[in-house]
Amino acid sequence: MSPKHHRTTTRVAVLGAVALLLLTGGAAASTATAVDSPRPAREVALTGTAMIDRPKGDEITFTFDAHLPAADRTDPGKARGTIRFSHYIEEAHWGGAGEAKVDCLMTGGRVATVSAVVTKADGDLKDTVGKRVGLTVDDRGRQDGFGYSWSMVGLPSSLPDDMPKCVSGAPFEKTRPGSGTFHVSAMDQRPWK
Structure with a gap:
């Protein structure tokens, strides 16, 4: 070479x-x-069905289907969806069921606060129609934490007519084991990030 x-x-x-x-x-x-x-942003959501852990004969069930698109994450008032609920107390022969339209959803970690205006209800809950209710879920896995805006006034019908959006109580109650679970899909919702 x-x-x-x-x-x-x-x-x-x-x-x-x-x-x-x-x-x-x-x-x-x-x-x-x-x-x-970054991965494509997913929506903020609160979903699932569970019963509140009360003594037998006091049956409370909530079903959440609340969503906030990723594009609206800094405007929780654009949330949409439905909350279905029922509460029956066997011994008192008291109870009813209803549905509410979601108008706000905020999350932080595994905790979600949602508010909704009751659109229909029956039985002893019929006087809640038109009221805005707030609910808080702490997604802990098997037994979630649960709170609500009417905890200090007794019933949702006693809430003020000008109740603000996304206002609720701390999750001081728990879901009944084996009755289902709630799921929080969180996202950073800070407008200043």
């Missing part, structure tokens, strides 16, 4: 190695960027 041919072969090999390094390095950088880039 002539010296000239050897130099040409060496240059080609070196240039090929440099090109390979650049290509694989670029691919690695490209992969790193794809991995490091």
